[in-house]
Amino acid sequence: MSPEHLKIPQATAKRLPLYYRFLKNLHSSGKQRVSSAELSEAVKVDSATIRRDFSYFGALGKKGYGYNVNYLLSFFRKTLDQDELTKVALIGVGNLGTAFLNYNFLKNNNTIIELAFDVDESKVGTRICDVPVYHMDELEEQLNQRDISVAILTVPSHVAQTITDYLVKSNVKGILNFTPARLTVPAAIRVHHIDLSIELQSLIYFLKHYPSSDIQAITD
């Protein structure tokens, strides 16, 4: 059985896009080879962890040499499905939603917000950064028609669950949830929470309760 078919640890999977992004940088700057130590310095991940992560995919490097940037890059391109464009929908064109529509970082990575939804009639029918805004009533129809199964949720939290139920009904498989609501979904649906207010609060908690010496022990 080839290594690619084994299940990758979740922690590793979360680092793959990070590696990929940095490898692209290396490539554009014309670098031919890279060691796990160099990579470690750049992405702030222990070099042993990097080698371990890579090893799940087989022996990608050469002892005494390191990794060939081109080879690694093309390998990750395949692994991360960067050849095909993944289309996602954005639900809720408020401040945060609009920021994402404007933000260019989504365009880099073969991921694109293809359409957005809102209930505000003044937004419906317009285009924001070339992304068309539809009314929520058209959610199921549009998502099915365009075969979109990933949604970014940036709606007010009190409607988050209701809209999530619509999303589930519309065959969405993954939700990037920026609302503070903890969503109830069937087990087959994957939800990633990004709770901005909790991130800020927990950062503050760590600062107040964990002395610098401890942080050294953790991050160094």
Add this chain to the structure above:
Amino acid sequence: MSPEHLKIPQATAKRLPLYYRFLKNLHSSGKQRVSSAELSEAVKVDSATIRRDFSYFGALGKKGYGYNVNYLLSFFRKTLDQDELTKVALIGVGNLGTAFLNYNFLKNNNTIIELAFDVDESKVGTRICDVPVYHMDELEEQLNQRDISVAILTVPSHVAQTITDYLVKSNVKGILNFTPARLTVPAAIRVHHIDLSIELQSLIYFLKHYPSSDIQAITD
């Protein structure tokens, strides 16, 4: 030694603001008591994990009864320093930065963006949602004067490291980094990364490579 002085696991610390928020909801709806099972349903954290989390702070509940909402709430208020307002600075008034200035979720939690910085002269001197925008040149002076040690970083990634160096020089201790850059900071400085593009990419990776049955095993 009282339990409050023991070090709390990082995973637990990250859940505390979540518990706190839900307890506030319970309180406003007039509920007097709550069990770990109820809490579990609401915040989607295993009830045993919740009891374990609470137990780091001592015996907060009563067997056969559960937890007193008021007591728990006031305990967490103290623990999370919710009595004092934590002031933070926002660096970079672009799309995302503006969204945060508009977003109300920061006002809830005794955390406030007190001022913002940018280099764009058309923004400097204005107020966005009542938050004054200063020029980057005034960073050190303003932060020291106002005794601010936490910053939200929403600048273009190519200037992220340079600005981070300024922040460190200005005695900032914690940075919430929304740029894709991996920042180099002294060990005593704490950085939390929120990398939106990586979150989206890893969500997509999980959807494509982890069958629903596995997700069931993980999240159910």
Add this chain to the structure above:
DNA sequence: ATGCTTATGTGAAGGATGAAACAAAGTCAT
């Protein structure tokens, strides 16, 4: 060719986290 240097891939150990399970201790109805 030779030997020194470099850097991988991985076994093993150590930590951290999550969840099952249950004794202990309280509640609550009668």
Add this chain to the structure above:
DNA sequence: ATGACTTTGTTTCATCCTTCACATAAGCAT
């Protein structure tokens, strides 16, 4: 008061993740 019921706090186990440490193998200079 009593006994059935509830729910905690904790012990225990399992899993996942990270890091050390090093044998192994390849580069590289002479």
